[in-house]
Amino acid sequence: MSSEAGVSGEIADDMKSVDLGSYDNSWFHPGRSGFIRAAWFFFGLPILRSGLVPSSAVRVWLLRKFGAQIGSGVVIKPGVRIKFPWRLTVGDNCWLGEDCWIDNLAQVQVESNVCISQGAYLCTGNHDWSDPGFGLRTQPIAVRRGCWVGARAIVLPGVELGECAVATAGSVITKSIPAFSIFGGNPAVFLKSRRIGGEGVTPDLVMKARA
Numbered sequence: 156m157s158s159e160a161g162v163s164g165e166i167a168d169d170m171k172s173v174d175l176g177s178y179d180n181s182w183f184h185p186g187r188s189g190f191i192r193a194a195w196f197f198f199g200l201p202i203l204r205s206g207l208v209p210s211s212a213v214r215v216w217l218l219r220k221f222g223a224q225i226g227s228g229v230v231i232k233p234g235v236r237i238k239f240p241w242r243l244t245v246g247d248n249c250w251l252g253e254d255c256w257i258d259n260l261a262q263v264q265v266e267s268n269v270c271i272s273q274g275a276y277l278c279t280g281n282h283d284w285s286d287p288g289f290g291l292r293t294q295p296i297a298v299r300r301g302c303w304v305g306a307r308a309i310v311l312p313g314v315e316l317g318e319c320a321v322a323t324a325g326s327v328i329t330k331s332i333p334a335f336s337i338f339g340g341n342p343a344v345f346l347k348s349r350r351i352g353g354e355g356v357t358p359d360l361v362m363k364a365r366a
């Protein structure tokens with residue numbers, strides 16, 4: 156069926172409807188036992204999110220206990236939500252802002268020196284809208300070193316943010332974006348290149364910073 160047929164309201168004779176009762180995600184494995192997932196849901200997650208826990212170090216400790224790989228110098232603010240800590244890697248010197256949500260049914264990799272600002276949403280889950288059973292689909296997300304995911308930005312499944320890329324506040328990143336680029340809007344489009352450090356920056360210095 157063409158998209159025009161949808162717009163004009165024509166429906167093909169053989170077209171089915173959605174039956175959420177036939178939804179079957181039995182193929183999906185959450186990666187840990189029901190006991191560990193329950194412990195995370197009822198114990199770990201509420202502590203992670205609580206504004207009554209002032210210490211970022213406690214949140215880092217907790218996430219590591221539940222299997223996240225987290226580097227040094229990482230700051231995690233209250234209100235952060237993580238679906239499955241065991242499917243999260245975070246490099247050194249990263250910041251996770253208040254209420255950002257890493258919905259990691261699939262692996263989310265956050266490399267070093269990344270800032271994920273308030274309320275950003277990293278989404279790894281999807282549904283097959285052409286399937287009557289609305290089948291689940293998952294894809295990983297990679298946020299390369301030095302990126303900034305702005306407040307309330309949405310990063311969709313399968314996306315890779317290249318090194319030092321910026322997703323502006325409120326942007327919807329539907330496709331991977333290249334290194335040192337700034338993307339914004341919905342769907343996000345290229346706004347400009349990101350220059351860091353001005354004229355004094357040489358390829359030598361960049362290589363040193365990466366080492």
Ligand SMILES: CC(C)(COP(=O)(O)OP(=O)(O)OC[C@H]1O[C@@H](n2cnc3c(N)ncnc32)[C@H](O)[C@@H]1OP(=O)(O)O)[C@@H](O)C(=O)NCCC(=O)NCCS
Nearest residue numbers: 252272273304305306321322323324325326337339340346
């Ligand atoms: C990316 C950002 C830093 C702006 O950078 P900047 O270099 O000052 O860019 P400018 O303001 O000159 O904007 C450049 C262009 O991008 C557009 N733009 C800027 N921010 C945008 C956004 N969030 N969504 C869509 N377009 C945006 C501007 O309108 C401008 O367009 P134009 O060239 O047609 O006029 C800023 O917009 C942003 O998103 N900051 C994130 C804020 C945030 O998350 N804070 C959390 C605190 S931890």
